[in-house]
Amino acid sequence: MAVSLDKLVGFHESALSIRTERMEVISGNLANANTPGYKAKDIDFNKAMQSALRESAGGVSTRSSGGLVRTNDRHISGNSTSVAANFDMQYRIPTQPDTGDGNTVEVQAERNRFLDNGLRYQASLEFLNGKIKGMKKALSSGGQ
Numbered sequence: 001m002a003v004s005l006d007k008l009v010g011f012h013e014s015a016l017s018i019r020t021e022r023m024e025v026i027s028g029n030l031a032n033a034n035t036p037g038y039k040a041k042d043i044d045f046n047k048a049m050q051s052a053l054r055e056s057a058g059g060v061s062t063r064s065s066g067g068l069v070r071t072n073d074r075h076i077s078g079n080s081t082s083v084a085a086n087f088d089m090q091y092r093i094p095t096q097p098d099t100g101d102g103n104t105v106e107v108q109a110e111r112n113r114f115l116d117n118g119l120r121y122q123a124s125l126e127f128l129n130g131k132i133k134g135m136k137k138a139l140s141s142g143g144q
Contacts, residue, residue, distance in 0.1 A: 012128040014052035019121040036101040040092040
């Protein structure tokens with residue numbers, strides 16, 4: 001019985017890629033916390049995952065980095081290899097009143113998002129490691 005490796009780990013591979021990209025976006029928000037006029041950004045993880053799963057199921061993504069449009073699933077997707085790069089950044093709606101400099105980064109909220117995203121990344125990684133260990137065990141025992 002042949003089992004596709006993509007089917008076993010594909011979901012988690014996409015989740016890790018999107019979480020990595022989101023971590024970079026949140027890090028950028030934190031780095032620009034004191035930059036006047038900076039607008040906090042984020043990636044909608046659920047929307048990104050749905051699109052990644054649709055693409056892995058054989059659907060064609062019409063979005064690509066640099067504004068390119070793919071008309072066939074055999075076309076290359078552009079310069080980026082990032083799963084999350086196919087999605088427009090969303091600006092965060094601040095919950096605190098403006099301090100006068102136009103910056104929308106809320107440091108404590110961003111730190112919380114950073115930690116939450118990191119924990120979820122770690123959980124996906126641990127699950128993926130468990131899957132790989134299980135496959136290695138099955139292969140080394142020869143199915144006995």
